[in-house]
Amino acid sequence: xxxxxxxxxxxxxxxxxxxxxxxxxxxxxxxxxxxxxxxxxxxxxxxxxxxxxxxxxxxxxxxxxxxxxxxxxxxxxxxxxxxxxxxxxxxxxxxxxxxxxxxxxxxxxxxxxxxxxxxxxxxxxxxxxxxxxxxxxxxxxxxxxxxxxxxxxxxxxxxxxxxxxxxxxxxxxxxxxxxxxxxxxxxxxxxxxxxxxxxxxxxxxxxxxxxxxxxxxxxxxxxxxxxxxxxxxxxxxxxxxxxxxxxxxxxxxxxxxxxxxxxxxxxxxxxxxxxxxxxxxxxxxxxxxxxxxxxxxxxxxxxxxxxxxxxxxxxxxxxxxxxxxxxxxxxxxxxxxxxxxxxxxxxxxxxxxxxxxxxxxxxxxxxxxxxxxxxxxxxxxxxxxxxxxxxxxxxxxxxxxxxxxxxxxxxxxxxxxxxxxxxxxxxxxxxxxxxxxxxxxxxxxxxxxxxxxxxxxxxxxxxxxxxxxxxxxxxxxxxxxxxxxxxxxxxxxxxxxxxxxxxxxxxxxxxxxxxxxxxxxxxxxxxxxxxxxxxxxxxxxxxxxxxxxxxxxxxxxxxxxxxxxxxxxxxxxxxxxxxxxxxxxxxxxxxxxxxxxxxxxxxxxxxxxxxxxxxxxxxxxxxxxxxxxxx
Numbered sequence: 001x002x003x004x005x006x007x008x009x010x011x012x013x014x015x016x017x018x019x020x021x022x023x024x025x026x027x028x029x030x031x032x033x034x035x036x037x038x039x040x041x042x043x044x045x046x047x048x049x050x051x052x053x054x055x056x057x058x059x060x061x062x063x064x065x066x067x068x069x070x071x072x073x074x075x076x077x078x079x080x081x082x083x084x085x086x087x088x089x090x091x092x093x094x095x096x097x098x099x100x101x102x103x104x105x106x107x108x109x110x111x112x113x114x115x116x117x118x119x120x121x122x123x124x125x126x127x128x129x130x131x132x133x134x135x136x137x138x139x140x141x142x143x144x145x146x147x148x149x150x151x152x153x154x155x156x157x158x159x160x161x162x163x164x165x166x167x168x169x170x171x172x173x174x175x176x177x178x179x180x181x182x183x184x185x186x187x188x189x190x191x192x193x194x195x196x197x198x199x200x201x202x203x204x205x206x207x208x209x210x211x212x213x214x215x216x217x218x219x220x221x222x223x224x225x226x227x228x229x230x231x232x233x234x235x236x237x238x239x240x241x242x243x244x245x246x247x248x249x250x251x252x253x254x255x256x257x258x259x260x261x262x263x264x265x266x267x268x269x270x271x272x273x274x275x276x277x278x279x280x281x282x283x284x285x286x287x288x289x290x291x292x293x294x295x296x297x298x299x300x301x302x303x304x305x306x307x308x309x310x311x312x313x314x315x316x317x318x319x320x321x322x323x324x325x326x327x328x329x330x331x332x333x334x335x336x337x338x339x340x341x342x343x344x345x346x347x348x349x350x351x352x353x354x355x356x357x358x359x360x361x362x363x364x365x366x367x368x369x370x371x372x373x374x375x376x377x378x379x380x381x382x383x384x385x386x387x388x389x390x391x392x393x394x395x396x397x398x399x400x401x402x403x404x405x406x407x408x409x410x411x412x413x414x415x416x417x418x419x420x421x422x423x424x425x426x427x428x429x430x431x432x433x434x435x436x437x438x439x440x441x442x443x444x445x446x447x448x449x450x451x452x453x454x455x456x457x458x459x460x461x462x463x464x465x466x467x468x469x470x471x472x473x474x475x476x477x478x479x480x481x482x483x484x485x486x487x488x489x490x491x492x493x494x495x496x497x498x499x500x501x502x503x504x505x506x507x508x509x510x511x512x513x514x515x516x517x518x519x520x521x522x523x524x525x526x527x528x529x530x531x532x533x534x535x536x537x538x539x540x541x542x543x544x545x546x547x548x549x550x551x552x553x554x555x556x557x558x559x560x561x562x563x564x565x566x567x568x569x570x571x572x573x574x575x576x577x578x579x580x581x582x583x584x585x586x587x588x589x590x591x592x593x594x595x596x597x598x599x600x601x602x603x604x605x606x607x608x609x610x611x612x613x614x615x616x617x618x619x620x621x622x623x624x625x626x627x628x629x630x631x
Contacts, residue, residue, distance in 0.1 A: 010305050017301050021294035025238055028199050029289040037281045042143035046229065046277060049138040053227065053251040054114045055189045057150055057273075058130045062184040062214075072129070073163075074170050075179045076270065077156035080104040080133060085145045104139070106131045114190050115206045123188075123210075130188075139275070141227065147276045152185050152215075153269040180215040185271050187211045189225060192250040194232040194284050203286075204232060204250050211255060213271045220263040221271050224256040226278040234286040241287055252282075323398055326429045329436075330476075331393040398426040428480050506565065 059072040069075075082102035087095040109132040114120040124130050133139075139148040155169035170176055188210050195203045213223065230252055237244035253275075263270070406423055 010309055013305055014298065014302055018294065018298045021289075021297055022291075024289045025291055025294055028238075030196070031287050031289075032196060033285040033287075035283045035285075037283065038279050039281050040143055040279060041141075041277050042145070045140050045142050045146070046227075047138050047140055048148075048227070048251065048275075050113065050133075050135050052249075053190060053253065054132070055187065055275075056109050056114060056120070056130050056132045057185065057187045059152075059183060059185055060129065061182055063182050069179060069183070071164060071167060072183065073155065073160060074167060075155055075176055075183070077153050077159050078106055078131065079149075079151045079153055079269075080106050081149050081151070082139060083147050083149050104133055104137055107134055108132070114188065114208055117190070117206055117208045119208050120188060141275065141277050143277055143279070147274050149275075150187070150273040151269040152213075152271040154266045177217050180217050180270070183215055185213040185215070187213065187225075187273055189253045190251075191253040193252065194230075194250070194286075196284075196286060199236055199288070203234065204248055209253070209255075213273070215270050216260075217270070218263055219270075220261045220268040221258070222260075223258045223271075223273050225253055225273065225275045226256045227275060228252040228254070228278050228280055228282070230282045230284065232284050232286075234288075236288055238288065238290055240290050240292045319400075319403055322430050322433055325433045326426070327395045327397050329433065330396040330429050332396040332425070333392050333394075396425065396429060398422060398429075402426075424481070425476075428476055432476065503565070506562065 057078070059076065059078075061069050080103065082104060084100045084102070086098055086100050088098045090096050109124060109130040111121050111124060113132050113135075140146055141148060157169050160167050160169065170179070188208055191207045191209055192204055193207060195205045198205070211223065213221065228251070230250055232246075232248045232250060234246050235241040235244055236246070256278075261268070402420075402422055406420075
């Protein structure tokens, strides 16, 4: 039940997450990436015309209270020029840099200019003196050698003769200065941008910026407009980003630097507006959220949810799974409170029946099998006791709070060594359940169970099968503990036996070695060879010793080895001193060995030709170190 609930919960989480993803697709949620680049346009020419960038300009009277100006071109003139820096060879054939002006014709603007902007059409109706380049004309701009310029200069009589025949330029300087102070030069430029919230129509929108330029007769004022070539990429398909992809270039215009210089004579214009390229460029990418991405994200969240449930909820599900199986398969009789109450009642009953102690299982079976030797009252009580034991065998339910208590002990208080009896019984029951899943065990039990329940047993006997002792988990757990203790004891006994064998073997080696040293003849070539083979790796100083000194050295080496091993054996025996019944002979032999070594050493020292070991240690410090560090 719990596993099913957790599965439904995981499905609900995934469904809610997928619904939220679909809602994002419907609302056209998108991701925006902007990259700023810097590019040099010195080696390339960029073309601008009414299809990608447009502008308009006009002259109008700023203060309406003054006398209206009948014709602005009687006071000033407008000039649109393509300015190029070119290299021209001089008379000597040397290239010289010159500035080339190419004039472009200015015509009144129509309503379809500036990309049909509503704002432009509105101001065009109010102020009809608006001028543009011809629609088919283009301007060509490079990085630093070609620009486009609009200039407001002094009156040009040729222009008046061409477009306003019969009118003359104003010559009165006072009138010209007063008119210039009441006049404004206005430029309208288009700046296109990427509307990130537009999905139905073209997202490249147009914005018209207006810039006012006031006249100062004594100053030359220049304003630079920078053109930036940007790129917009987008994918607007709701299904997949691969189905629809658009890429558009657009021009963004903004006002840059403004500067003023003294206008000494009429060689300089009043106002100059220059259009030039900037090296900065932007790439804006818009990717809408699609159904494919929603499915991919949902697949990812499925992995996360299932992985999280498998890590956090998986052990709990496994616990509930085994808990249900164990509760159906195994029984227990552990109930301390009921046992105390039962003991009190049974003691009174035993006194009435003259029964001195509680009957064991073997006693009960013997009493049942006896034809004589027990009265009917005792047998009735024994039967009642058996029935009572069968009834007490309840389903073994390892509760969730016990699992939580085990978790607290293990992971919070770090009590990993402590395990309650119930924990051990649950572990054994879990192992028994896992064994039941073996296909051979299943087939065998099905065959035996069918044979017993359908053929051999009667009806009332079949109903007692679930209460068999093999299903009593407390008894199985106790048996498992006993087997584990027996196995541990056997391992200890085997270890002790191996240690005893090793000590006895070393004792024999020591005896053999003592006999070898005793029987060596220093003048015998075979004895000398055996001596060298026994002391392979010794230094020259040690080989110069006589036979008795070598024998003493060998005995001391064996004694040091024996002492080290005795310490290790003693530490092992002290931990299990109560169980070492077979090591008494080894303990008894140790004083004998030590006595033999001590007696032999004293007899050698009595010979005055051989100095004491400790005396030699004082005489030769290096030799003493070899004795102390002998193997």
